[in-house]
Amino acid sequence: MSTYPELKLYIGGSWRTTAADLPVINPSTEEEIGRLPVAQISDLDDALQAADEGFAVWSQTSPKHRADLVREASALMRERQDDIAHSITLEHGKPFEQARLEVIRGCEFFEWDAGEATRTYGRVIPSGPGVKYAVHHQPIGPVAAFSPWNFPMSQPARKIAGAVASGCSIILKAAEETPAGAMHIAQAFHDAGLPPGVLNLVFGIPADISSHLIPSSSVNLVAFTGSTAVGRHLTGIASNNMTPVLMELGGHAPVIVCEDTDVEAAALSSAVRKMRNAGQVCTSPTRFFVHESVFDQFLDVFTKRCAETVVGDGFEAGVEMGPVSNERRISAMVSMVADATDVGAELMTGGNRIDRTGYFYEPTVLANVPDNARVMQEEPFGPLAIVNPVDSLDSAIEQANSVPYGLAAYGFTNRADYVDRMVDMVEVGNLSINTLEASLPETPFGGVKSSGYGREGGAEGLHHYTVVKNVSHSVNIV
Ligand code: NAD
Numbered sequence: 001m002s003t004y005p006e007l008k009l010y011i012g013g014s015w016r017t018t019a020a021d022l023p024v025i026n027p028s029t030e031e032e033i034g035r036l037p038v039a040q041i042s043d044l045d046d047a048l049q050a051a052d053e054g055f056a057v058w059s060q061t062s063p064k065h066r067a068d069l070v071r072e073a074s075a076l077m078r079e080r081q082d083d084i085a086h087s088i089t090l091e092h093g094k095p096f097e098q099a100r101l102e103v104i105r106g107c108e109f110f111e112w113d114a115g116e117a118t119r120t121y122g123r124v125i126p127s128g129p130g131v132k133y134a135v136h137h138q139p140i141g142p143v144a145a146f147s148p149w150n151f152p153m154s155q156p157a158r159k160i161a162g163a164v165a166s167g168c169s170i171i172l173k174a175a176e177e178t179p180a181g182a183m184h185i186a187q188a189f190h191d192a193g194l195p196p197g198v199l200n201l202v203f204g205i206p207a208d209i210s211s212h213l214i215p216s217s218s219v220n221l222v223a224f225t226g227s228t229a230v231g232r233h234l235t236g237i238a239s240n241n242m243t244p245v246l247m248e249l250g251g252h253a254p255v256i257v258c259e260d261t262d263v264e265a266a267a268l269s270s271a272v273r274k275m276r277n278a279g280q281v282c283t284s285p286t287r288f289f290v291h292e293s294v295f296d297q298f299l300d301v302f303t304k305r306c307a308e309t310v311v312g313d314g315f316e317a318g319v320e321m322g323p324v325s326n327e328r329r330i331s332a333m334v335s336m337v338a339d340a341t342d343v344g345a346e347l348m349t350g351g352n353r354i355d356r357t358g359y360f361y362e363p364t365v366l367a368n369v370p371d372n373a374r375v376m377q378e379e380p381f382g383p384l385a386i387v388n389p390v391d392s393l394d395s396a397i398e399q400a401n402s403v404p405y406g407l408a409a410y411g412f413t414n415r416a417d418y419v420d421r422m423v424d425m426v427e428v429g430n431l432s433i434n435t436l437e438a439s440l441p442e443t444p445f446g447g448v449k450s451s452g453y454g455r456e457g458g459a460e461g462l463h464h465y466t467v468v469k470n471v472s473h474s475v476n477i478v
Pocket of ligand 1: 249379381
């Protein structure tokens with residue numbers, strides 16, 4: 001099995017180290033596994049210049065060639081999936097098999113956007129003789145992108161796929177906690193023959209990097225996935241230059257469990273999904289609103305299955321859930337649980353840091369949580385679920401919509417009238433009925449309200465990476 005790669009920046013088609021570095025920690029063992037090179041201002045300036053040069057070449061490359069190259073890089077990542085997954089489990093802690101599936105998911109994002117690269121259709125507007133109006137979608141320019149630590153390979157993949165498929169260049173700052181996933185992607189594109197400067201990868205101090213890159217006149221789009229607070233801050237910086245943004249921010253996903261559903265099946269699949277990635281997913285099902293007539297049954301099955309989750313180092317056989325990524329997540333959950341129980345919530349299972357080395361936290365279920373508990377409004381971003389009874393679909397929808405977020409929501413029902421009402425009334429970008437899947441390469445993903453702006457994936461995915469140009473052509477001078 002491979003070792004953790006030596007971490008380097010990738011700028012203008014070559015790898016480099018820097019004078020300053022920071023430790024990268026394995027969250028299962030709390031041991032240092034690598035040193036993160038910290039980009040200096042001169043590195044960022046080199047990346048900006050490289051991105052300008054890369055854009056000049058890549059935007060003039062045919063969509064077919066771009067698509068072929070993205071597919072070739074993706075094929076290399078599929079070949080290397082075990083090595084990439086190994087790095088991910090080391091730096092993130094998730095079970096190895098889930099890391100491997102994440103790599104496949106990332107490859108599917110690349111392959112979908114490669115196909116879309118050849119379908120950025122414009123249109124011809126009907127006109128009189130001697131005059132033609134044509135709408136073109138052209139690559140927007142160099143992109144400054146920021147990806148988070150919860151999916152070390154598939155999160156950078158989303159941004160790189162959109163930019164490179166569209167004919168843009170990109171400077172990606174991958175997460176400092178989980179840098180190797182993005183490095184493997186850069187290596188695959190390098191090996192596939194991507195021209196220098198089209199993809200540039202930097203690491204370092206997030207605020208230093210974003211405050212230098214975003215105001216640059218070279219940057220034509222800012223793409224970010226992370227918390228709403230940081231997204232708002234970066235959008236503010238971008239607004240000074242009227243630079244467009246693509247923001248995929250936090251969520252606090254509601255799950256509406258109706259009285260007509262198969263309660264046991266809904267509870268079991270919800271428990272498994274909740275604990276996936278230790279709950280560190282922006283679409284993680286978290287606020288369960290269960291019809292009072294099936295509440296006790298749902299809570300019982302859900303709590304038991306959550307409590308049975310096998311927690312451990314992602315390399316151990318049979319482990320279903322790894323550690324959370326860092327101490328910040330542990331403190332956030334400890335304080336949310338204390339606050340909820342103080343105001344009267346019932347702790348059904350979990351609620352504690354696990355007494356072993358590593359950032360392990362118990363799968364946790366809170367029931368009958370009062371509206372004034374902080375966790376009813378704040379995203380726990382960890383293995384913590386809330387289960388509350390409701391007396392009708394309308395009160396469930398009211399609760400679902402009662403947070404500033406609007407990313408994903410789920411419903412369990414077989415009644416067409418219930419589905420119809422959820423489709424009309426639930427305020428989210430992604431609604432899933434009888435499935436807890438919210439994001440696929442072929443479907444558009446993104447939020448409403450404070451969950452962000454724009455969509456990744458689907459036929460909409462490349463829109464943000466292109467600009468519309470209307471061309472009016474008259475045969476005679478008029
Ligand atoms: P955080 O707000 O400190 O950081 C979130 C991400 O933003 C990190 O990747 C970080 O590197 C980056 N970041 C922070 N400040 C930045 C800056 N000034 N410029 C550029 N990038 C910056 O939060 P955290 O403790 O790392 O993560 C917890 C919160 O982040 C969660 O509550 C969740 O809302 C959010 N999050 C969301 C996603 C998602 O998929 N939407 C993923 C990871 C984290």
